[in-house]
Amino acid sequence: MTRTLATLMTLLAAGFVNAAEPKVEIVGHRGASFDAPENTVAAIKLAWEQKADASEFDIYLTKDGKLVVIHDATTKRTAGEDKKVADSTLEELRTLDAGKWKGAKFAGEKLPTLDEMLATVPAGKRAFIEVKCGPEAVPEMDRVIKASKLKPEQTCVISFNADVIAATKKARPDLQALWLVSLNTKGKSRTVDELIxxxxxxxxxxxxLSATPAVLDKAFAAKIKSAGLKLYVWTVNDADLAKKMIEVGAESITTDKPGWLREQLAK
Known part of the structure; x- marks a missing residue:
């Protein structure tokens, strides 16, 4: 036995090295949105600096058929002026300031286009594109993705709209697409069998799925994975909750604080 191997075995026995350290994909929610204005180029670039494995952002279709990155149907919350995205042209939307609400140093950030966000994705990283409108966005999204430098495995499409996922898989079966579902429902929630x-x-x-431990336990997760489906969760800004989600079987965790969460999980 070499000295190096003997030392490693000693450390393992003493508990200083965790041989079974959980591996999970860390996804920046709307970029590194805790520290930068959500859904901007600044936020997604910061997510990469914080060593996120992937970054999620939201898209809407504009009046002139372009895809702009924004979470809400209107620009009021993040850009001040109340413009409905679907009733505005890209040129009109680009006149707005989507950064100054987060701080003076972000003043001048524009609402990005999908192609601008995809252009930031480094080799080995992934983009999660959340479609906030309907399947009418899929043809333009497909065009932009094809025009990007990204490999198919670097792009994941997500949506609460089941029709969007169906349309995406029909148009691009080579792209990963996941159905977003909140488990925090006040009324009758879907069973795991219904979701599957x-x-x-x-x-x-x-x-x-929403990281809801009261519903998403090991048995719930096991059924999903045994059905051959991926299991990702959102939006986790608590280290204990993240660890719990890893324990039940989550393969990917979306967070506003990718750098911080990585540090917490490494402890």
Missing amino acids: AKAKEIKADGLD
């Missing part, structure tokens, strides 16, 4: 059945119907590659 719907995911299979729309040909989703998996489910991207």
Whole structure:
């Protein structure tokens, strides 16, 4: 036995090295949105600096058929002026300031286009594109993705709209697409069997669920994974909750603080 191997075995026995350290994909929610204005180039670039494995952002279709990156249907919350994205042209939307609400140093940040966000994605990293409108956005999204430098495995499409996922898989079966579902429902929630059945119907590659430990336990997660579906969760800004989600079987965790969460999980 070499001295190096002997030392490693000693450390393992003493508990200083965790041989079974959980591996999970860390996804920046709307970029590194805790520290930078959400859904901007500044936020996604910061996510890469914080060593996120992937970054998620939201898209809407404009009046002139372009895809702009924004979470809400209107620009009021993040850009001050109340413009409905679907009733505005890209040129009109680009006159707005989407950064100054987060701080003076971000003043001048524009609402990005999908192609601008995809252009920031480094080799080995992934983009999660959340479609906030309907399947009418899929043809333009497909065009932009094809025109980007990214490989198919670097792009994941997510949406709460099941029709969007179905349309994405029909147009681009080579792209990963996951159905977003909130488990925090006040009324009657769907059973895990119903979620699996719907995911299979729309040909989703998996489910991207709210991190709700009261519902998403090991048995719930095991059923999803045994059905051959991916299991991702959102939006986790608590280290203990992140660890719990890893324990139940989550393969990917979306967070506003990718750098911080990575540090916490490494402890």
